[in-house]
Amino acid sequence: xxxxxxxxxxxxxxxxxxxxxxxxxxxxxxxxxxxxxxxxxxxxxxxxxxxxxxxxxxxxxxxxxxxxxxxxxxxxxxxxxxxxxxxxxxxxxxxxxxxxxxxxxxxxxxxxxxxxxxxxxxxxxxxxxxxxxxxxxxxxxxxxxxxxxxxxxxxxxxxxxxxxxxxxxxxxxxxxxxxxxxxxxxxxxxxxxxxxxxxxxxxxxxxxxxxxxxxxxxxxxxxxxxxxxxxxxxxxxxxxxxxxxxxxxxxxxxxxxxxxxxxxxxxxxxxxxxxxxxxxxxxxxxxxxxxxxxxxxxxxxxxxxxxxxxxxxxxxxxxxxxxxxxxxxxxxxxxxxxxxxxxxxxxxxxxxxxxxxxxxxxxxxxxxxxxxxxxxxxxxxxxxxxxxxxxxxxxxxxxxxxxxxxxxxxxxxxxxxxxxxxxxxxxxxxxxxxxxxxxxxxxxxxxxxxxxxxxxxxxxxxxxxxxxxxxx
Amino acid sequence: xxxxxxxxxxxxxxxxxxxxxxxxxxxxxxxxxxxxxxxxxxxxxxxxxxxxxxxxxxxxxxxxxxxxxxxxxxxxxxxxxxxxxxxxxxxxxxxxxxxxxxxxxxxxxxxxxxxxxxxxxxxxxxxxxxxxxxxxxxxxxxxxxxxxxxxxxxxxxxxxxxxxxxxxxxxxxxxxxxxxxxxxxxxxxxxxxxxxxxxxxxxxxxxxxxxxxxxxxxxxxxxxxxxxxxxxxxxxxxxxxxxxxxxxxxxxxxxxxxxxxxxxxxxxxxxxxxxxxxxxxxxxxxxxxxxxxxxxxxxxxxxxxxxxxxxxxxxxxxxxxxxxxxxxxxxxxxxxxxxxxxxxxxxxxxxxxxxxxxxxxxxxxxxxxxxxxxxxxxxxxxxxxxxxxxxxxxxxxxxxxxxxxxxxxxxxxxxxxx
Numbered sequence: 001x002x003x004x005x006x007x008x009x010x011x012x013x014x015x016x017x018x019x020x021x022x023x024x025x026x027x028x029x030x031x032x033x034x035x036x037x038x039x040x041x042x043x044x045x046x047x048x049x050x051x052x053x054x055x056x057x058x059x060x061x062x063x064x065x066x067x068x069x070x071x072x073x074x075x076x077x078x079x080x081x082x083x084x085x086x087x088x089x090x091x092x093x094x095x096x097x098x099x100x101x102x103x104x105x106x107x108x109x110x111x112x113x114x115x116x117x118x119x120x121x122x123x124x125x126x127x128x129x130x131x132x133x134x135x136x137x138x139x140x141x142x143x144x145x146x147x148x149x150x151x152x153x154x155x156x157x158x159x160x161x162x163x164x165x166x167x168x169x170x171x172x173x174x175x176x177x178x179x180x181x182x183x184x185x186x187x188x189x190x191x192x193x194x195x196x197x198x199x200x201x202x203x204x205x206x207x208x209x210x211x212x213x214x215x216x217x218x219x220x221x222x223x224x225x226x227x228x229x230x231x232x233x234x235x236x237x238x239x240x241x242x243x244x245x246x247x248x249x250x251x252x253x254x255x256x257x258x259x260x261x262x263x264x265x266x267x268x269x270x271x272x273x274x275x276x277x278x279x280x281x282x283x284x285x286x287x288x289x290x291x292x293x294x295x296x297x298x299x300x301x302x303x304x305x306x307x308x309x310x311x312x313x314x315x316x317x318x319x320x321x322x323x324x325x326x327x328x329x330x331x332x333x334x335x336x337x338x339x340x341x342x343x344x345x346x347x348x349x350x351x352x353x354x355x356x357x358x359x360x361x362x363x364x365x366x367x368x369x370x371x372x373x374x375x376x377x378x379x380x381x382x383x384x385x386x387x388x389x390x391x392x393x394x395x396x397x398x399x400x401x402x403x404x405x406x407x408x409x410x411x412x413x414x415x416x417x418x419x420x421x422x423x424x425x426x427x428x429x430x431x432x433x434x435x436x437x438x439x440x441x442x443x444x445x446x447x448x449x450x451x452x453x454x455x456x457x458x459x460x461x462x463x464x465x466x467x468x469x470x471x472x
Numbered sequence: 473x474x475x476x477x478x479x480x481x482x483x484x485x486x487x488x489x490x491x492x493x494x495x496x497x498x499x500x501x502x503x504x505x506x507x508x509x510x511x512x513x514x515x516x517x518x519x520x521x522x523x524x525x526x527x528x529x530x531x532x533x534x535x536x537x538x539x540x541x542x543x544x545x546x547x548x549x550x551x552x553x554x555x556x557x558x559x560x561x562x563x564x565x566x567x568x569x570x571x572x573x574x575x576x577x578x579x580x581x582x583x584x585x586x587x588x589x590x591x592x593x594x595x596x597x598x599x600x601x602x603x604x605x606x607x608x609x610x611x612x613x614x615x616x617x618x619x620x621x622x623x624x625x626x627x628x629x630x631x632x633x634x635x636x637x638x639x640x641x642x643x644x645x646x647x648x649x650x651x652x653x654x655x656x657x658x659x660x661x662x663x664x665x666x667x668x669x670x671x672x673x674x675x676x677x678x679x680x681x682x683x684x685x686x687x688x689x690x691x692x693x694x695x696x697x698x699x700x701x702x703x704x705x706x707x708x709x710x711x712x713x714x715x716x717x718x719x720x721x722x723x724x725x726x727x728x729x730x731x732x733x734x735x736x737x738x739x740x741x742x743x744x745x746x747x748x749x750x751x752x753x754x755x756x757x758x759x760x761x762x763x764x765x766x767x768x769x770x771x772x773x774x775x776x777x778x779x780x781x782x783x784x785x786x787x788x789x790x791x792x793x794x795x796x797x798x799x800x801x802x803x804x805x806x807x808x809x810x811x812x813x814x815x816x817x818x819x820x821x822x823x824x825x826x827x828x829x830x831x832x833x834x835x836x837x838x839x840x841x842x843x844x845x846x847x848x849x850x851x852x853x854x855x856x857x858x859x860x861x862x863x864x865x866x867x868x869x870x871x872x873x874x875x876x877x878x879x880x881x882x883x884x885x886x887x888x889x890x
Contacts, residue, residue, distance in 0.1 A: 039502060039503050042728070043723050044501065044502075044503070044729070045483070045489075045496070045501070045605075046481075046483040046489075046503075046601070046602040046603055047503070047601070047602070048600060048601050048639075050635065050636060050638045080718075080722060080766075082725060084725075087727075087728055088722070088723050089719075089723050090722060138728075265767055267771075268766075269716075269719070269771075272609035272716055273605075273608050273638065273639060274638050275638055
């Protein structure tokens with residue numbers, strides 16, 4: 001029998017607001033335990049949550065970009081459960097009137113995934129077990145960090161589709177600036193709901209929910225593992241149990257955490273401490289108008305307007321900061337293809353050599369644009385320009401000053417080049433002979449010698465031309 | 473420098489705030505409630521925290537882990553609750569005024585039993601920041617004092633929008649104290665007949681209705697009207713309040729602060745032992761009730777239904793205020809009970825909240841003032857209820873009554889000297 005896998009995702013995304021969802025504590029990652037908290041986010045008695053307006057704005061922006069309907073009258077609810085990482089013993093979330101509903105995401109290949117809902121909630125803290133002293137300690141730094149949870153319909157059939165969706169989601173949210181979507185820091189976390197059924201069946205099988213998936217690779221492997229596990233169970237005549245399972249990265253397998261029978265009753269009810277939020281048409285219109293251009297639109301525009309190759313477009317839009325850097329450089333007069341080459345070549349190499357993120361790059365578009373202009377105008381040759389690039393990258397140095405101080409201007413005086421050619425030919429009679437007897441390699445050697453004679457500052461095209469003339 | 477008492481569910485920085493519970497132990501909040509900060513800034517001096525029913529759950533101040541409060545008018549009787557300590561302290565002239573909190577009558581009812589004036593303001597007009605929550609959608613801080621004028625002066629300081637409480641509102645009353653003219657000419661006082669039927673003590677009925685006569689003599693108009701929702705108010709209140717309480721009190725688990733049980737084995741046992749030993753009977757009863765009504769399968773039958781009833785009660789008030797400016801009702805069916813009398817029958821205790829809880833469900837302002845005494849010399853209180861933000865009207869009517877009567881000036885034996 002052929003089997004079909006049916007998958008739905010619940011993705012938690014940490015929002016990139018400076019402060020927490022209900023207090024003014026920082027959301028910065030890390031920090032010594034319990035240094036990023038206050039009486040409000042640690043749920044001390046008598047304290048009250050006050051909604052951070054930026055969280056609402058980011059959630060709406062995400063919802064608009066995912067083609068959701070925005071709920072104009074939205075409310076928070078309490079999800080009650082006891083656990084030491086949750087100091088109030090309830091999580092403020094949204095159940096009854098989530099901020100966004102009914103969206104859709106085009107994941108390529110003609111496939112669209114429907115978004116069931118997107119809601120706002122607060123993150124919990126972290127428990128650290130110290131096996132040495134057999135004690136568990138609570139770190140509440142992450143308590144109250146704002147999250148959006150994005151729930152899809154069960155529209156995926158393969159792991160590839162799931163990864164394509166997550167890539168798209170990550171691209172969209174980073175372009176909006178609402179999240180940095182770093183899985184390694186937990187700012188993007190994904191639970192996978194999966195069931196299998198005979199191909200062609202219209203009914204859904206019993207599903208399991210998988211947690212602890214910490215990378216796209218883990219997600220893909222867990223999906224394959226779990227689909228096979230369920231198919232084998234059914235083929236052996238057994239039943240799939242509705243339960244939550246934990247992915248074990250080291251063992252490459254999922255393990256049962258808790259069954260539906262043991263599922264918690266969260267006793268959701270409306271959060272009385274936060275008044276309902278009403279969104280005006282003006283508010284939504286303003287946010288809609290302020291939505292930034294997303295990656296697909298940029299790629300299409302660059303291809304159409306500048307004839308930039310598809311590959312370049314993909315590379316340059318792989319990170320929103322890089323894309324903005326590219327556009328700014330072009331806006332300063334750099335020819336798009338030249339700017340693209342510099343960024344995909346030198347800039348990415350320099351970043352990777354320094355294990356640096358584009359966001360942290362010291363080099364600014366005016367500096368790169370100036371460098372490109374000097375090359376284009378013939379004042380610098382490309383090889384020298386690369387050296388200048390390396391020299392100015394870390395401190396965003398002054399390109400013109402560096403070129404001047406190091407005497408790197410290209411030699412554009414044909415007479416000077418001719419003199420150098422003369423000297424090289426006299427000094428290398430053997431190579432001249434080799435060239436004349438048909439050894440092309442000798443020509444390259446002579447070009448190199450002339451360049452060296454001129455300390456690399458000559459325009460290689462001029463050297464080629466004059467050398468060939470002289471040898472003719 | 474005015475001496476005041478602060479109910480022990482209002483956080484005072486560095487000063488023990490116990491909610492009269494064992495589980496908070498010697499919890500000293502590292503922050504100050506907005507209400508007490510405002511009063512301190514205005515010149516009040518706290519002479520202490522006042523005893524209360526544990527987590528404000530009770531109508532007699534007998535559920536306190538630290539022992540009951542006695543009524544200064546008769547030491548064998550309860551002062552009412554849950555702000556019984558605040559009411560008794562004002563009645564005994566131990567302080568000039570006190571702040572309490574009112575979730576279903578917890579300011580008005582003890583004010584009534586102790587012969588002082590107390591106000592439960594419009595929901596949201598006094599910041600709840602620093603008030604340890606019982607039922608967040610109903611809780612409100614308010615004053616207990618000797619008369620309406622003092623209450624007005626205190627509310628002038630207390631009320632207003634607080635950036636730390638998202639549900640807080642600015643009542644925009646102007647100056648309440650300056651608004652006390654005593655002029656009630658043309659004011660329409662509604663007397664809901666449904667509040668004066670069976671179950672109301674005869675002495676209380678006569679004293680409360682006499683308030684209408686006094687106001688009438690000053691030019692007010694008195695109209696009878698029906699308020700046909702009285703049988704639903706207590707069940708709706710106890711479902712909503714218990715539901716919210718079950719969630720609000722979940723944080724007291726022995727992990728972070730307060731009291732922790734000893735000799736536990738693992739996390740679940742830590743929770744179990746701490747909460748079993750740390751909470752009193754009445755608190756546990758309400759947590760269980762609240763947990764039940766929110767449980768999957770029961771939510772619709774209880775909690776959702778209670779919210780619907782709450783909406784119906786609001787509408788009933790809206791209709792009433794179409795024809796009158798204020799409502800006059802009793803505060804409690806009888807005067808202060810003997811200590812120990814109510815604890816044996818919690819259901820009877822719940823039912824005695826019938827006149828006060830609807831005001832919280834509708835978020836309205838309510839005032840309790842002394843209007844007589846029974847044959848044993850115990851104070852009787854009358855309740856005035858106003859529309860949203862109707863504090864000015866409410867206080868002025870009470871001030872008018874107190875200008876012509878001296879019930880509010882009476883003090884229990886031993887209280888006169890201060």
